[in-house]
Amino acid sequence: xxxxxxxxxxxxxxxxxxxxxxxxxxxxxxxxxxxxxxxxxxxxxxxxxxxxxxxxxxxxxxxxxxxxxxxxxxxxxxxxxxxxxxxxxxxxxxxxxxxxxxxxxxxxxxxxxxxxxxxxxxxxxxxxxxxxxxxxxxxxxxxxxxxxxxxxxxxxxxxxxxxxxxxxxxxxxxxxxxxxxxxxxxxxxxxxxxxxxxxxxxxxxxxxxxxxxxxxxxxxxxxxxxxxxxxxxxxxxxxxxxxxxxxxxxxxxxxxxxxxxxxxxxxxxxxxxxxxxxxxxxxxxxxxxxxxxxxxxxxxxxxxxxxxxxxxxxxxxxxxxx
Ligand code: UFG
Numbered sequence: 001x002x003x004x005x006x007x008x009x010x011x012x013x014x015x016x017x018x019x020x021x022x023x024x025x026x027x028x029x030x031x032x033x034x035x036x037x038x039x040x041x042x043x044x045x046x047x048x049x050x051x052x053x054x055x056x057x058x059x060x061x062x063x064x065x066x067x068x069x070x071x072x073x074x075x076x077x078x079x080x081x082x083x084x085x086x087x088x089x090x091x092x093x094x095x096x097x098x099x100x101x102x103x104x105x106x107x108x109x110x111x112x113x114x115x116x117x118x119x120x121x122x123x124x125x126x127x128x129x130x131x132x133x134x135x136x137x138x139x140x141x142x143x144x145x146x147x148x149x150x151x152x153x154x155x156x157x158x159x160x161x162x163x164x165x166x167x168x169x170x171x172x173x174x175x176x177x178x179x180x181x182x183x184x185x186x187x188x189x190x191x192x193x194x195x196x197x198x199x200x201x202x203x204x205x206x207x208x209x210x211x212x213x214x215x216x217x218x219x220x221x222x223x224x225x226x227x228x229x230x231x232x233x234x235x236x237x238x239x240x241x242x243x244x245x246x247x248x249x250x251x252x253x254x255x256x257x258x259x260x261x262x263x264x265x266x267x268x269x270x271x272x273x274x275x276x277x278x279x280x281x282x283x284x285x286x287x288x289x290x291x292x293x294x295x296x297x298x299x300x301x302x303x304x305x306x307x308x309x310x311x312x313x314x315x316x317x318x319x320x321x322x
Contacts, residue, residue: 001025001026001068001069001235002025002026002027002028002065002066002067002068002069003020003025003026003027003028003067003068003069003070003071003235004027004028004030004061004062004065004067004069004070004071004109005017005020005027005028005029005030005045005070005071005073006029006030006031006052006070006071006072006073006074006100007031007035007036007072007073007074007075007115008027008029008030008031008036008041008042008045008047008073009029009031009033009036009037009038009040009041009047010031010035010036010040010073010074011040011171011178011179011180011181011182011224012073012115012168012171012224012227012228013029013031013036013071013073013074014036014040014041014042014178015174015175015178015224015225015227015228016071016073016227016228016231017029017041017042017045018042018175018177018178018228019225019228019229019231019232020045020232021042021044021045023232027042027044027045027046028045028046028047028048028061028064028065028067029041029042029045029046029047029048030048030050030052030058030061030074031047031048031049031074032049032050032051032052032074033049035076035077035182035183036074037181037320037321038321039321040178040181040321042177042178046065048061051096052074052092052096052097052099052100053091053092053095053096053099054099055099055102058099058100058102058103059099059102059103059106059107061103062100062103062104062106062107062109063103063106063107065107067107067109068109068110068111069109069110069111069112069113069235070100070103070104070109070111070112070113071113071231072097072100072112072113072114072115073115074092074096075092075093075115075144075145076088076089076092076093076141077117077141078141078184078186079119079139079141079142079278080186080276080277080278081141082139082140082141082144083139083140083277083278086140089140089141089143089144090140090144090147093141093144093145093147093148094144094147094148094151097114097148097151098148098151101151101152101155101161104161105155105159105161109161110161110162110237111161111162111163111164111234111235111237112152112155112161112162112163112164113163113164113166113231113234113235114148114149114152114163114164114165114166115166115168116145116146116148116149116165116166116167116168116242117141117142117145117167117168118167118168118169118220118244118246118283118285119137119139119141119142119145120135120137120142120143120145120146120149120167121133121134121135121136121137121142121167121283122135122136122137122138122142122280123136123138123280123281124280124282124283127250127282127283127284128248128284128285128286129244129283129284129285129286130244130286130288130289131167131242131243131244131289138278138280139278149165149242152165156240162237162238162239162240163240164234164239164240164241164242164243165241165242165243166227166230166231166234166242166243166244166245167242167243167244167245168222168227168245168246169219169220169221169222169244169245169246169247169283169284169285170187170188170219170220170221170222170246170283171221171222171224171227172187172189172221172222172223172224172306172307172310173221173223173224173225173300173305173306173307173309173310174224174309174310174312174313174314175224175225175309175313176313178313179310179313179314179317179320180310180313181317181320181321181322188203188219188253188256189221189256189260189306189307189310190310190314191203191204192256192257192260192268193260193264193310193311193314194314195266195268195269196260196261196264196266196268196311196314197266197314197315197318199318201269202268202269202270202271203257203268203269203270203271204270204271204272204273205253205254205257205270205271205272205273206253206273206274206275206276206279207273207274207275207276207279208272209275210275210281210282211281212252212281212282213252214252214254214255216252216253216254217252217253217279217280217281217282218250218251218252218281218282218283218284219250219251219256219283219284220246220247220248220249220250220251220283220284220285221247221251221256221303221306222245222246222247222285222298222306223298223299223300223301223305223306223309225299225300225309226245226296226298226299226300226301227245229296229298229299230243230245230290230294230296233294233295233296234294239293239294241289241293242289243287243289243290243293243294243296244285244286244287244289244290245285245287245290245296246284246285246286246287247285247287247298247301248284248285248286248287249284249301249303250282250283250284251303255303256303256307257270259303259304259307260307260311262304263304263307263308263311264311
C-alpha cells in the first residue's frame with residue numbers, strides 16, 4: 001500500500017516508517033524537520049521537506065504520493081511550552097492538521113490514522129483509563145489534540161474518511177536503528193540515560209509529595225515498536241475508532257530511575273525538585289479495546305525490555321542524530 005506519513009522524521013514516526021518499509025509498503029514522509037531529523041527517515045522512504053501550514057505544499061504532496069492511507073504523527077508535543085505559547089500548538093496541531101485532512105479528502109484517501117494522547121483526558125477520575133472517560137485537558141497541548149480529534153470525527157461523518165485515533169500513553173524505547181532524540185529533552189527515560197552516559201550530572205525528580213506509594217508520579221510506558229504495530233493493524237480495511245495504547249501497568253519516577261540503574265549499571269544521581277506544573281499524579285491505560293478490536297498485543301510490555309532497547313540505542317548514538 002502507498003502510505004503518507006507526517007512526522008516520519010520524529011521519534012515515533014521514524015519507527016513506524018521503518019516497520020512499514022520492512023513490510024514492503026511504499027512510504028512518503030512529510031516533515032518540516034523542526035523537531036525531527038533527516039537521519040531518522042528510513043532511506044527506503046521518499047522524503048518531502050515541507051510544513052503542514054503550507055496548504056498548497058500539503059495538497060500537492062498528498063496527491064502526488066498516491067497514498068490510500070495518511071498517518072499523522074507530526075505535532076508539537078511539549079506540555080510546558082504549550083502553556084507559554086498556545087498559539088504555536090493551535091496553529092501547528094489544529095490548523096496544520098486541517099490542511100492535511102483537506103488534502104486527504106481531496107486526494108481520495110481512504111484511511112486517516114491520528115496520533116492523539118492521554119493528555120486529552122486531563123487528570124482522570126479513575127485508573128486504568130478507558131476510552132469512555134471524559135476528556136478535560138488541562139493544557140493547550142492536550143486541547144489541541146482533542147480539537148483535531150473533533151475535526152476528524154466530522155470528516156469521518158461528512159466525507160466518509162475511515163478514521164483511527166490512537167491515544168498514546170508514554171512512548172519509550174527504541175528500535176535497532178531509530179530512537180529518541182529531542183532537541184530539548186524533557187522526557188524522563190532519555191534524561192535518566194543521559195546521566196548514565198555521563199552527559200548530565202543528575203536527573204531531577206519533579207515532585208516527591210504526590211499521593212502515590214513513593215510520592216512520585218506514575219506513568220504507563222509503552223514501547224514505540226508496539227505503537228508501530230498498532231498502526232499496522234489499524235491500516236486494515238474496516239478498522240476505525242478511538243483506542244488507548246498503553247501496557248496497563250504504571251511505574252513511578254523512582255521505579256523508572258531504579259530500572260535505568262539496573263540496566264545501565266551506572267549510579268544515577270537525583271535531585272528532588274518541586275512538582276512540574278500540569279503533571280497528573282497517575283496515568284495508566286486500559287487498552288482492552290485495542291486488544292479486542294485490533295488484535296493488538298504488545299511484544300515489549302516489560303519496563304526492563306523498554307529501557308534496555310532505549311539504553312542500547314543511546315549507547316550507540318550518544319549524540320543522537322547530530
Ligand atoms: N520527570 C521527572 N524528571 C524529568 C523528566 C520527567 O521527574 O527529568 C517526571 C515528570 O514530572 C512526569 C514523569 O517523569 O511525572 C514522566 O514525564 P515525561 O515528561 O517523560 O512524560 P509525561 O508523562 O509528561 O508525558 C506527557 C503526556 C504525553 C505527552 C507528553 C508530551 O502524557 O501524552 O507529555 O511531552 F505526549
